[in-house]
Amino acid sequence: MKNILTCAAAAALLGACATTPPPAAPAAPVAAAQPAPAKPVAAVVAPAPVLPPYKDPSNILYKERSVFFDFDNYTVKPVYNTALTAHGKFLSTAADIKVRVEGNSDERGSAEYNLALGQKRAEAVKKVLVVQGAKEAQVEAVSFGKEKPKAEGHNEAAWSQNRRADIVYP
Template sequence: MKRILISTLFLGILAGCASSPSMDANKDAGTAASANSNSSQSNSIPAHADPKNALAQKRSVYFALDEYALQDDGKDIVQSHAAYLSKNPAQKITIEGNADEQGSREYNLALGQKRAHAVRTAMTVLGVKEAQIETISWGEERPVATGHTEEAWSKNRRADIKYGGEK
């Protein structure tokens, strides 16, 4: 419990202390997100479901072995989804935490939950409402890669972002 509290606090501090892009970069990012949202709306496909949109392409946040702290590439994914969710408050997501096959079933379920919670916490720090997010842990039960190699295991140490009832 103490470790979770410290990790959550540390994540909040990192989010607050992270160097922020210039105002022009923020404006450009907002314009791009708006353009993506508008172009998807004109096709009646939401941005998160449009295969051409980055929100649909990057849905998994990967973690190091036995870790649940967000890595830099994961932070970028979380930020883009958080920006979209903040602009679409009716949209709901489920964050599914996963683990590789190493460790006991109970350990992997707990680790998957911590990973899902880490993504949820980062999103709420970025302005997403808690009511928009549900978390679940699958532990080692839903691997995307089979095999007993580091390559396969690294693909299974993840949290997946699923929109509005997706399976």
């Protein structure tokens, strides 16, 4: 037991005599952590849906779909040539698209007369579209006579808006 006590005393003395390590030299100042330069990330932009020209508000096929007529007349005026040419050329390249030309008239005259006049107006516009490249089967001509007025009223301003043929896409 004496050996054990001697060993314990020696261990205690050696532990008490241990030298403390010298103080560490101050570390060199570290520069403030710089964030890594950001890599430019390409913005993910969803591609704009491609609209068919007849649904694009900036396209003539969308903006100019009505042909207006003089009283008791179904002759297409030259002012509509540009728009009708655009419609005809488009239809010539899009064989799967069909349009309806709806002929209309003002309220003056009998229902039968106005249906016939509306049909003549629709047929006149259809003829121009076919001459410009549309296929006969792509264009249907119908008449609504005085049943679908664009403008309400009983004066020339309203009547002139109702004497028309409208090109209607699907």
